Amino acid sequence: MHELFSPALIMVIAALAIGLARGHLRSAIVLLAPLLTLWAIWQVPDGVQDTVRFLSYDIEPVEGSPLRRLFATIFALMAFVGGLFAFRLSRWYELAAAFFYAAGAIGVSFAGDLISLFIYWELMALFSTVVVWCGGTPAARAAGIRYAILHLLGGVVLKVGIEGVVVSTGSVQITPMLANDFSSWMILCGILINAAAPPLSAWLADAYPESSPTGSVFLSAFTTKTAVLALILLFPGEPVLIGVGLFMVIYGIIYALLENDIRRILAYSVVNQVGFMVCAVGIGTQLAINGAAAHAFAHIVYKALLFMSAGVVIYRTGRNRCTELGGLFRTMPLTTVCCIIGALSISSFPLTSGFTTKSLISQAAANQELVWVYMLLTAASAGVFLHAGIKFPWFVFFQKDSGLRPKDAPWNMALAMVVFSAICLLLGVFPEWLYQFLPYQMDYVAYTPGKVIFYLQLLLFSGLAFFLLLPLMRRTETLSLDVDWLWRRALPALLHWLGTVFAPLLAGSKHLSDGGKRTAARLAEEYLGQPETADSEENAVFARSWTIGTTALWIAILLAAYVLIYYILPA
Amino acid sequence: MTEEPKEHWLVRPETIRKLWWGFSVVLALTVIAQLAIYVKGYFVVDGWFGFGAVYGFASCVLMVLFAKALGVVLKRPNDYYKESEGDDDA
Structure with a gap:
């Protein structure tokens, strides 16, 4: 294969072909293209494949490494199983957008330089927005616009950082750095926005639950996990990330506990799980990085599985709130079992993939003697069982009898859930299958009797707490305010207030006398110019072009004023 | 059945x-x-008898109570944002 041909391009071609093909041919493309991509991913050898000169920068579109292949593998696998889940229900443009989105994620995985990374990053932002819009409701449209604004903003912040780094180092290479100057902080912030880190975390829980039942499966996988990969590549061992990660872990649990919308519960638990990974990147040891990578891999599988089970429920019942659901286990046994497997995995129950991957992170914290980090992560593990492990399946499938008797999942959705359930269990029972592909060699035993007993105590007593506190957790027909309140409520209110303040001024201008109007028009003409004369010789004051001498004079005056103020004001 | x-x-x-x-x-x-x-404790306390059970239970109770208290401040009706944004669908 050509050295410059990123496996991501297969997904791009497939996404384009999905739009052109019809019927069985389209289904075949949806199902085969990710497998072909998977094959191509494993053909990429280690190291930079080739370099192209572009605007005097060395662009490296494809760089292989065990870490990059691991992330690309799970993204391609996700595209395959997600495609299997979605291909009969989704409209073609949702599938095409999801494939472009996956292409962006795989492209980021192999990007050897910051410019390629940025391009694929923005590809993800664009097409994930389309996936949100495919929810089709006015709420989805509005959430999609908010989502796009935040991600484009994040992209600008990232770009500012990249420009700064390129100017100061002269290189676009992706190399580990620490957040110690403006540019590296900007890069870190740009990545953290995509990781749903505070303070702009609300986009995730705002947008994902508004997408279609199939769209949220794709959305749960790519954006936050490419951010984790970017953090591993650029900021391993950055201490700020430990605090950020711990905040995300706790924030996700608390908000998920308050939530009534079933997919919003899962959305908050994405933030919670990504918090574990961000914290691991902050710890930064080889074991911690292995933990972050392994946990990202396992997380994509079980979180997609949980979103699939939620998607099936919404598809079959048309309802998405805990208060409207319950008792579905009677007629949806397969979905119930798959959901429970996903829920046990996210809670890192022994014999599931969560246990064998999350324990790496806790172990890394313990090895570095980070008492508080270890203790908080352990408490959070208990909390995950509480909010996602029991709460989610309990309120959807058990709880009360809602009277709903929906059919179980259609065959393709059922097959997708069974495949991911099997992966959850296999990685839990045979963790070395995943461990061998991790970036660093490690000597780690996943199962020791003591560790299993400790986690069983921790998790089962969390379960006891759940059932004893059940009266306190009665679901209410409410939503919870998050930081998105600032731009959904406070900002419009501020603009409205400004409008009411300035309205009298505008209204007053109507009552000017004829003379006043003439004076106003003359002043406007003198300073702003007439629209048709804006470029002509008789330009108004503000529209005139100035000689360089005048400009220099003004700069000198401003500079003098600045220096004067600088000396007058106390330092 | x-x-x-x-x-x-x-x-x-x-x-x-x-x-x-x-x-x-x-x-x-x-x-x-x-x-x-034998449960190996990394920081002494976590090796104590039954520590996992007590810690799991206590942290969950704390989190639920904290969420409950926060809910008093943060919870709003489902249509809270609709009036300002004009959404007509949930």
Whole structure:
């Protein structure tokens, strides 16, 4: 294969072909293209494949490494199983957008330089927005616009950082750095926005639950996990990330506990799980990085599985709130079992993939003697069982009898859930299958009797707490305010207030006398110019072009004023 | 397992009572097992007898109460944002 041909391009071609093909041919493309991509991913050898000169920068579109292949593998696998889940229900443009989105994620995985990374990053932002819009409701449209604004903003912040780094180092290479100057902080912030880190975390829980039942499966996988990969590549061992990660872990649990919308519960638990990974990147040891990578891999599988089970429920019942659901286990046994497997995995129950991957992170914290980090992560593990492990399946499938008797999942959705359930269990029972592909060699035993007993105590007593506190957790027909309140409520209110303040001024201008109007028009003409004369010789004051001498004079005056103020004001 | 005329076996009171008993036995066993199995503590306290059980239970109670308290401040009706944004669908 050509050295410059990123496996991501297969997904791009497939996404384009999905739009052109019809019927069985389209289904075949949806199902085969990710497998072909998977094959191509494993053909990429280690190291930079080739370099192209572009605007005097060395662009490296494809760089292989065990870490990059691991992330690309799970993204391609996700595209395959997600495609299997979605291909009969989704409209073609949702599938095409999801494939472009996956292409962006795989492209980021192999990007050897910051410019390629940025391009694929923005590809993800664009097409994930389309996936949100495919929810089709006015709420989805509005959430999609908010989502796009935040991600484009994040992209600008990232770009500012990249420009700064390129100017100061002269290189676009992706190399580990620490957040110690403006540019590296900007890069870190740009990545953290995509990781749903505070303070702009609300986009995730705002947008994902508004997408279609199939769209949220794709959305749960790519954006936050490419951010984790970017953090591993650029900021391993950055201490700020430990605090950020711990905040995300706790924030996700608390908000998920308050939530009534079933997919919003899962959305908050994405933030919670990504918090574990961000914290691991902050710890930064080889074991911690292995933990972050392994946990990202396992997380994509079980979180997609949980979103699939939620998607099936919404598809079959048309309802998405805990208060409207319950008792579905009677007629949806397969979905119930798959959901429970996903829920046990996210809670890192022994014999599931969560246990064998999350324990790496806790172990890394313990090895570095980070008492508080270890203790908080352990408490959070208990909390995950509480909010996602029991709460989610309990309120959807058990709880009360809602009277709903929906059919179980259609065959393709059922097959997708069974495949991911099997992966959850296999990685839990045979963790070395995943461990061998991790970036660093490690000597780690996943199962020791003591560790299993400790986690069983921790998790089962969390379960006891759940059932004893059940009266306190009665679901209410409410939503919870998050930081998105600032731009959904406070900002419009501020603009409205400004409008009411300035309205009298505008209204007053109507009552000017004829003379006043003439004076106003003359002043406007003198300073702003007439629209048709804006470029002509008789330009108004503000529209005139100035000689360089005048400009220099003004700069000198401003500079003098600045220096004067600088000396007058106390330092 | 026809559920229409009769309640599903899983939701009958006697089943739920049995489940509680079984669950309690399992809980007790996980703690008792620590007598036989050494649990390595990284920071002294986490090796104490039954630490996992107490810590898991206590942190969950704390988190639920904290969320409950926060809910008083943060919870709003479902249509809170609709009036300002003009959404007509949930």
